[in-house]
Amino acid sequence: MDVIVLGGGLMGTASAYFLATRGASVTLIERNRIGSGATIASFGNIRRTGRHLSQLPLAHRSLRLWGEAERMLGRDVEFRATGHIRLIFDDGSLADMRAYAEAARPWGLELEELDPRDIRARFPGLGTDAIAASFSPHDGSGNPRLIALAFAEAARRLGAEIIEGALVEKIERTDSGFLVATSKGSFAAECLLNAAGAWGARIAALFGEEVPLDARGPQMGVTEPLPDRILPVVGIWTRDKDYGAYLRQVKRGNIVFGGAAERVPVDLDPGHAKADPARLPVQLRAVARLLPAIAQVAVIRTWSGCEGYVRDMLPVMGRSVTTPGLFHAFGFSGHGFQLGPGVGDAMAELIVTDRCETPLDDFRIDRFSRADERAELTTIGPSTATSNDRFRIRQGLPQRPI
Secondary structure (H helix, E strand, O other): OEEEEEOOOHHHHHHHHHHHHOOOEEEEEOOOOOOOOHHHHOOOEEOOOOOOHHHHHHHHHHHHHHHHHHHHHOOOOOOEOOOEEEEEOOHHHHHHHHHHHHHHHHHOOOOEEEOHHHHHHHOOOOOOOOOEEEEEOOOEEOOHHHHHHHHHHHHHHOOOEEEOOOOEEEEEEEOOEEEEEEOOEEEEEOEEEEOOHHHHHHHHHOOOOOOOEEEEEOOEEEEOOOOOOOOOEEEEEOOOHHHOEEEEEOOOOOEEEEEOOOOEEOOOOOOOOOOOHHHHHHHHHHHHHHOHHHHHOOEEEEEOOOEEEEOOOOOEEEEOOOOOOEEEEEOOOOOOOOOHHHHHHHHHHHHHHOOOOOOOHHHOOOHHHHHHHHHHHOOOOOOOOOHHHHHHHHOOOOOOOO
């Protein structure tokens, strides 16, 4: 089987690798450099806490693969299962956490609830005003600057062709499959996997599949080293977007942080956002709530990137409904890093065997057209809930992103 993979981020490179392990002949085409889009903008969080319930089977599959990554890929991608703690500062957020923990338990996610004494004893220096926290001990972090390159190199060793700096000029459906014309030549294959991230909706639209997706850039930063060691990834349960910060400490002591700053719109040509220094004070106030010591260190670098956000904050994964041989894996809405290896393995399984052991139905590309059709048939009263809120209501969860 011949497969063209469009997109050289974590999803595309992981898919190329797992396709190659299943014996497929793979050509991966990347418009810039491997890992230069959403992957490079990633915080590196490998967490399952707070995910939509329908994502948890995929997240579990992916976590197992993160644990095997060094052996599989032949290099250390700095996966560390140091745990994931989410601090809580008010009663409403505590209720949200408990509701989520109860709903997630049947899906295989167990969260430990910590009280203030537990937090001080186990994680001194974190959230001095926190009233509680959740803790997931098997989650952690990885290095976004290493993982896509590692998958690409491993795929290349298995025979995959990796082409960088190739702008796609035309995609055609042919009698035998697909023909992709690029600035570096034309390539043909039986199957096409659209893993183009924020550009994925453009490719889907070529085949009559519309996806409501916005390209946005997060604001990330890193400080000079702190002497104290903070092992887990740190986040927050909150309904207030101004406090939605997160952080982790790398081995050399630097604190990597993000969140609490509105993601800026990105023009897909050239397709990269710049960090805005004016947003940094608000962001740092939110981060300092989680780690007060950060107020004493200097920020040495900020950066951004380009991520694709789907209207309902769920990815698009699975078969095309209009075009045989076309598959999609894009739109991970700023929370795809943990899912990456599982996405690659699941898509390779689906493409090669025409089945997938992990349920993907909630990620179908035609869910938007089906929702529109249902809306036309149903009279709905006025509502201020977002589409993401409505999904959460169906899952029995709090209506705000957590």
